[in-house]
Amino acid sequence: MGRLLKLVLFLLVLGFVGLVGYAYLGDLSPEQREITLPVGLNVE
Known part of the structure; x- marks a missing residue:
């Protein structure tokens, strides 16, 4: 057992x-890349 x-x-x-x-x-190290996404804001 030992x-x-x-x-x-x-x-x-x-x-x-x-x-x-x-x-x-x-x-x-993670792969780095630039991501551009449009953001829609519902501001009234």
């Missing part, structure tokens, strides 16, 4: 390190 717990803990730590590494090294 070996299984150590394996699960190791996999959790490895997954966390992988997620942090991907967040820092992966290209997570």
